Amino acid sequence: MRKPDRKVQGADSHSVTMKNVENASRLEIPKMVADSGLKQTQGDAFGKFAAAASSWLGSKWAFVGAIVIIVVWAFTGPIFHYSDTWQLVINTGTTIITFLMVFIIQNTQNRDARAINLKLDELIHAIDKAKDEMMDIEKLSDAELDTINEKYTRMRADCDEDEARRKELAAQDRRAR
Numbered sequence: 001m002r003k004p005d006r007k008v009q010g011a012d013s014h015s016v017t018m019k020n021v022e023n024a025s026r027l028e029i030p031k032m033v034a035d036s037g038l039k040q041t042q043g044d045a046f047g048k049f050a051a052a053a054s055s056w057l058g059s060k061w062a063f064v065g066a067i068v069i070i071v072v073w074a075f076t077g078p079i080f081h082y083s084d085t086w087q088l089v090i091n092t093g094t095t096i097i098t099f100l101m102v103f104i105i106q107n108t109q110n111r112d113a114r115a116i117n118l119k120l121d122e123l124i125h126a127i128d129k130a131k132d133e134m135m136d137i138e139k140l141s142d143a144e145l146d147t148i149n150e151k152y153t154r155m156r157a158d159c160d161e162d163e164a165r166r167k168e169l170a171a172q173d174r175r176a177r
Helices: 016-024 028-035 045-057 060-075 085-124 142-176
Strands: none
Touching: 045 060, 045 085, 060 085
């Protein structure tokens, strides 16, 4: 049974439907999405800032910069006689940076998790045998997720038992020959 066409979430007047994507070549899909206005963090100033900041701050150069700041701070210790103010500078600086980084990292993680969930939803939708009720599963309560987890744990155990039976039958078949 063919699933109905769906528009990509957030698409504007240049909509990208799943039918269009299915009929497009792999090289045309990124252009279709780009032309649709579905650009990463479009219209979201903080999202753009968070993406750029997390990209830069996750680089080796940011790490080297942090090491240089700490080394310079350590070498200035004797100049300032290891005073309370000298210690307060690094403590305050690292506290403020850590506090701000929490929000940048969380924004990046939320965006990445949402993108992965959307990709998984599309894969579930595209596979006829997949269960569509698994789409948007991340919005369920912990109790509901626990129930689903128990169901799949039982399914895995059943598969393991079936595999053990197959191996045993294959071994018996080899011995019978």
